[in-house]
Amino acid sequence: RDYQQADIKSLPGWKQRKRASSKSLKKFFNDVKELSSYLELWRHDIHSIEGKFGTGIQSYFSFLRFLVVLNFIIFLLMFSFVTLPSIISRYGVFNSSFAKISPKNIEPHCTVYNPNANKGLVYFYTYLKDLLSGTGFLEVTSLFYGYYTIDDAWVSILKYNLPLAYLLATFAYLALSLLWIIKRSVEGFKQNLVHDEDQFQSYCNKVFAGWDFCITDPNAARLKHRSLQYELKTDLEEERMKQKIADRTMKEKLRIYSLRIFINIIVIAVLSGCFYSIYRATVFSQENSNVSIRDDIRTDSSNLLVQYLPSIVITLANVIAPQIFSFLIRFEDYSPAFEIRLTLMRCVFVRLANIGVLLFSLWSQISYCATVECKACGYNYELYPCWESQVGQEMYKLMIFDFIIIIAVTLFWDFPRKLLVTHCSCKLVQWCGLQEFGISDNVLEIIYGQTICWIGTFFSPLLPAIATIKYFIIFYIKKISLIHTRKPAARPIRASSSNFFFLVVLLIGLVLAFIPLGISIAQIPSSKACGPFRNFNTSWAVVPATVLEFPAGLQQVLYGIASEAFAVPFFMVICLVMVYFIALAGAHKRVVEQLREQLVMVRFDPLSFL
Amino acid sequence: AYKRFSELLPKEERDNACSARVPKSRILMLPELRANPFQHRICHVFSTSDDGDDSMSFEDFLDMLSVFSDSATSDIKSHYAFRIFDFDDDGTLDRKDLEQLVNCLTGQGEESQLSTAEMEQLIENILEESDIDKDGTINLSEFQHVVSHSPDFARYGRFQR
Numbered sequence: 085r086d087y088q089q090a091d092i093k094s095l096p097g098w099k100q101r102k103r104a105s106s107k108s109l110k111k112f113f114n115d116v117k118e119l120s121s122y123l124e125l126w127r128h129d130i131h132s133i134e135g136k137f138g139t140g141i142q143s144y145f146s147f148l149r150f151l152v153v154l155n156f157i158i159f160l161l162m163f164s165f166v167t168l169p170s171i172i173s174r175y176g177v178f179n180s181s182f183a184k185i186s187p188k189n190i191e192p193h194c195t196v197y198n199p200n201a202n203k204g205l206v207y208f209y210t211y212l213k214d215l216l217s218g219t220g221f222l223e224v225t226s227l228f229y230g231y232y233t234i235d236d237a238w239v240s241i242l243k244y245n246l247p248l249a250y251l252l253a254t255f256a257y258l259a260l261s262l263l264w265i266i267k268r269s270v271e272g273f274k275q276n277l278v279h280d281e282d283q284f285q286s287y288c289n290k291v292f293a294g295w296d297f298c299i300t301d302p303n304a305a306r307l308k309h310r311s312l313q314y315e316l317k318t319d320l321e322e323e324r325m326k327q328k329i330a331d332r333t334m335k336e337k338l339r340i341y342s343l344r345i346f347i348n349i350i351v352i353a354v355l356s357g358c359f360y361s362i363y364r365a366t367v368f369s370q371e372n373s374n375v376s377i378r379d380d381i382r383t384d385s386s387n388l389l390v391q392y393l394p395s396i397v398i399t400l401a402n403v404i405a406p407q408i409f410s411f412l413i414r415f416e417d418y419s420p421a422f423e424i425r426l427t428l429m430r431c432v433f434v435r436l437a438n439i440g441v442l443l444f445s446l447w448s449q450i451s452y453c454a455t456v457e458c459k460a461c462g463y464n465y466e467l468y469p470c471w472e473s474q475v476g477q478e479m480y481k482l483m484i485f486d487f488i489i490i491i492a493v494t495l496f497w498d499f500p501r502k503l504l505v506t507h508c509s510c511k512l513v514q515w516c517g518l519q520e521f522g523i524s525d526n527v528l529e530i531i532y533g534q535t536i537c538w539i540g541t542f543f544s545p546l547l548p549a550i551a552t553i554k555y556f557i558i559f560y561i562k563k564i565s566l567i568h569t570r571k572p573a574a575r576p577i578r579a580s581s582s583n584f585f586f587l588v589v590l591l592i593g594l595v596l597a598f599i600p601l602g603i604s605i606a607q608i609p610s611s612k613a614c615g616p617f618r619n620f621n622t623s624w625a626v627v628p629a630t631v632l633e634f635p636a637g638l639q640q641v642l643y644g645i646a647s648e649a650f651a652v653p654f655f656m657v658i659c660l661v662m663v664y665f666i667a668l669a670g671a672h673k674r675v676v677e678q679l680r681e682q683l684v685m686v687r688f689d690p691l692s693f694l
Numbered sequence: 695a696y697k698r699f700s701e702l703l704p705k706e707e708r709d710n711a712c713s714a715r716v717p718k719s720r721i722l723m724l725p726e727l728r729a730n731p732f733q734h735r736i737c738h739v740f741s742t743s744d745d746g747d748d749s750m751s752f753e754d755f756l757d758m759l760s761v762f763s764d765s766a767t768s769d770i771k772s773h774y775a776f777r778i779f780d781f782d783d784d785g786t787l788d789r790k791d792l793e794q795l796v797n798c799l800t801g802q803g804e805e806s807q808l809s810t811a812e813m814e815q816l817i818e819n820i821l822e823e824s825d826i827d828k829d830g831t832i833n834l835s836e837f838q839h840v841v842s843h844s845p846d847f848a849r850y851g852r853f854q855r
Contacts, residue, residue, distance in 0.1 A: 114765075287819045288840045291792075292775065293847035294799055295731065297762060305729035309801030313808070316800065320812050323819075683826050 125149055129563060136301050137521075137566065144523050145559065147586050151534055152555045154264060158257045158541065159548035165253040166545050167226050169244050173237035180239040185619055194461035197230070197469040197613030216484060217391045218477035227480070227546045229472035230614040247616035247626045251605070254542050258601070261538065261594055269587035290315060325419050344416050354408055355434065358401040359441045365397040366445035370467075394478070395485035398438045402532070406431045406525070428524055432589055435532045436596050439539070442482075443600045446475060451608065462609030462621075470614040472543045475604070479540030479547065486533050487554045494565045502569040521570045526562065527586050530555065535593035539600055715749040726762075731798040735778045772841045776834050786831040792817050 126149055134142040173182035214220030218228065225231060237244040294312050332340075372390050409430045413423050450471045453459050458466070468474050498519065505518055537551040606624040610617035617623045631642055644650055718737050727733045737748045740758040750758070760766060761774050779787055781794045793813060800806050808816065824832050824840040832840075841847050 287816065288823045289844040289846060291796060291799065291816075291820055292779070292837070292841055293844045297726070297730065300725040300729055302729050305731075306801070309731070309799070309806060313800035313806055316796070316808065316816060317812065320815050323815070680826065 125152070126559065133563065133566070136304055140523060141521055141566070143583050143586070144526060145563070147527065147583070148530060148555060148559050148562070150268070151530060152552055152559070154261060155534075155537060155548045155552040155555065157260065158537075159546070159552060161257050161260070162253055162541060162545040162548060165249050165256075166232065166246070169237045169246060169249070170226065170232050170234055172239070173234060173244075178239055180237060182234045183236040183238065184233065185235045193457055194465050194469075194612040195618075196465075197611075213388055216388060216481075218480040223473060223477070227544055228476045229543050229545075230470045232545075232616050233614050233618065234616060235619065245630070247620070248630050250545075250616050251623060251626055254601070254605075257541060257548075258538070258594070258598065262591075265587055265591050265594065269584060269591065273584060287319065290319070322419050329419070340417055347412050347416055350412060351409065351430065354405060355437070358405060358434065358438065362394065362397050362401065362438055362441045363445040366394045366442055367449065369393040370446070370449050392481060392485055394442055395482050398442065398482070399485065399489055401438055402435055405434045409434075431524075431528055432531075432592065435528055436535060436593055439482075439532070439535060440596065440600070442478070443475075443539070446478060447603075447608065450474075461612060463611065465611075465613070468611070470611050471608075472604075472611060472615055476540060476543030476547075479536055480544055480550075482536050483533065483540065483547065483550060483554065486529075486536070487558075490529065490558060491561060494561050498565050498569040518569065518571045521566055527589070530558070531586075531590050531593050534590065535597050538594060538597040542601055542604065715743060715751050716755070718748040718750075721750055721755075731801075732778055735781065739774065739777045768842065768847065769838070771847070772838045773834070775841065775847075776837045779837075786833050787837065788831040789817055789821075792820060792832075 126145075130142055130145050130149070133145055170182075172178060173180045210220065214222050222228070223230060232246065232250065234246050237246055290312070294315075296308060369390050406427070409427050413427050416423075418426065450463050450468050452464055453462075458464055463471055502518060533551065533554070537547055540547045604623070606622055609621055610623045612618050617626060620626050620629065631639060634642070718741075721727065721737055722733050727736060730736065734748075736758065737750065740754045740761075741748045741750050742754055743749045743751075761770055776787070779791060779795050781791045782788075787795075796813065796816060797807055800808060821830065821832070824836050826836050826839070
């Protein structure tokens with residue numbers, strides 16, 4: 085500071101003024117930044133969690149906050165471009181009206197759709213059942229796809245192409261999610277790359293940057309000491325393990341590899357078991373509900389258990405499979421870090437693939453066509469006159485059930501366990517102890533919910549609003565559960581690598597969400613009885629139809645971009661650019677190595693550089 | 695910050711807090727330092743007291759808060775971190791300094807310290823990673839180089855706001 089002041093005095097007058105003004109500008113920006121950080125959601129809560137439990141758990145809550153904001157933005161997007169115009173034109177606000185173009189060239193039997201909207205007096209139980217399963221009165225609201233049976237909305241003289249808006253809003257929210265996640269993970273990726281490249285610097289990182297200066301609570305400090313000790317011991321043990329692996333004999337290697345192959349076969353068997361049970365459960369649930377068609381009226385005459393069967397089976401699979409995996413991996417004799425990563429990857433795969441199997445079994449039901457009339461429609465028009473709404477209902481049920489399970493586990497498992505541990509002093513209970521806050525399990529849970537939201541938003545445009553509220557409530561539930569019933573993990577994940585890991589898995593979920601959406605939009609014929617895409621073969625067909633209305637010049641340009649003559653050279657140029665950057669990175673690495681060697685040589689023989 | 699400093703002083707000296715010195719025992723009661731294993735080193739490094747009693751004036755207090763804030767650059771943080779880790783104040787981190795550093799990190803008490811063999815292995819690894827000129831000690835530039843590659847240093851090296 086003294087140097088700074090002496091420095092200032094030595095400058096001429098106008099430079100002093102310039103520096104003073106730049107300082108005050110800096111201070112102004114700092115104040116604005118501080119004020120805007122007050123607007124950040126849950127700033128104080130997350131800071132206090134960081135102080136008490138460290139940055140590993142804090143990264144989970146920041147991730148949750150990110151998802152809340154993302155879902156809210158997606159909801160705003162879908163609401164303003166899809167729901168609002170529909171509602172405005174239906175109720176004739178602002179002198180608007182809507183047009184329903186009667187379908188041409190379509191068999192009339194495909195267009196029959198009479199949802200049972202519970203007119204008249206109903207039991208309260210039916211009302212509750214409809215709320216939980218999305219049928220009945222909910223089916224005809226703007227929650228589901230079937231409401232948007234409007235082809236054009238007119239506000240005075242402006243025409244609003246609702247089908248195109250629906251499709252473009254879907255692409256927009258997917259692209260927005262993709263870009264936002266990539267932006268957040270780029271920073272983590274840079275750090276991770278450096279961290280992985282300089283694998284030999286991990287000890288220095290742990291020792292010099294190991295202590296978290298945010299910790300103010302003596303209990304947390306004690307836990308941090310223990311975790312640091314545990315981490316250092318584990319790393320040293322891993323190094324010894326690596327040495328041991330390098331010294332393995334041929335016979336031992338053969339034994340271990342054959343054991344690993346055997347265990348992987350068991351893992352695949354477990355996975356197939358899960359998938360098959362989900363498939364059977366979905367088929368059973370679909371066959372025993374919504375089926376009775378009497379007097380041209382569909383009646384939903386199933387009970388809640390059958391409706392929720394797929395969700396129950398998926399949740400059971402999500403709970404049991406990870407336990408099996410963590411039990412099996414002990415026999416595979418990997419190094420500890422690799423063990424954890426492999427188990428995590430298998431759990432991620434199970435969770436995300438379960439959703440895929442559910443959707444696949446739904447589609448096999450929907451496109452199952454035996455009669456000629458059915459083939460004319462392209463989908464099973466008797467059971468699924470408005471199949472997008474049905475898929476939306478399944479996603480809605482999954483989301484509600486997930487939410488119920490999270491609340492139920494916290495209420496009926498965490499709190500009783502804490503009460504038991506504090507008041508009962510029998511050895512077994514004390515040995516079980518309090519549960520740790522398993523960061524990876526919780527993160528996989530919310531990523532699973534987010535994937536459902538992404539897939540479901542196309543079929544149910546108001547689903548992001550439900551997801552926002554759900555994550556909002558989950559934040560408080562998890563926070564209360566953490567503070568009152570958990571002990572922090574003895575083996576914490578480091579914050580720098582965990583942020584990147586969460587975002588990578590989220591990205592995998594998003595990419596996985598692209599596949600079912602792509603197939604629904606481009607392959608499966610859209611339902612002719614409801615929805616904005618009645619007059620098109622598939623949902624995607626609205627885009628070529630719109631392109632055909634463009635002026636000829638623009639059409640030529642668009643066709644040119646989509647043709648092979650453009651795509652192949654573009655792809656080759658991108659490959660060349662990538663090869664250039666990889667070569668550059670390799671060259672930089674070599675330069676760093678050389679400089680390192682030179683530094684060592686300077687120490688021993690400074691004269692050689694003169 | 696001034697408010698917090700003056701709270702540490704006994705009542706009668708509060709009026710001329712700008713020139714008073716707070717004894718070390720009161721500084722250690724600050725919440726940020728209470729649980730910190732490097733509390734004694736931090737007081738020693740930031741204190742400009744001539745009698746070696748590690749008391750801090752208001753300027754020293756400000757220095758400490760500014761180094762551990764978000765706006766300090768990583769150069770400044772690593773410079774001060776080096777001085778904090780240098781237990782024998784000889785300008786380099788040698789084996790004894792590293793040993794004391796690791797013991798601080800793993801906690802006080804016999805059962806929380808690493809065994810001699812583990813400590814040897816750990817110190818060997820650290821020196822292998824950071825000692826570029828292979829002289830068996832870590833000087834300031836080697837330390838700053840190693841810390842600049844460390845992703846957790848900036849995140850962990852600050853007091854909560």
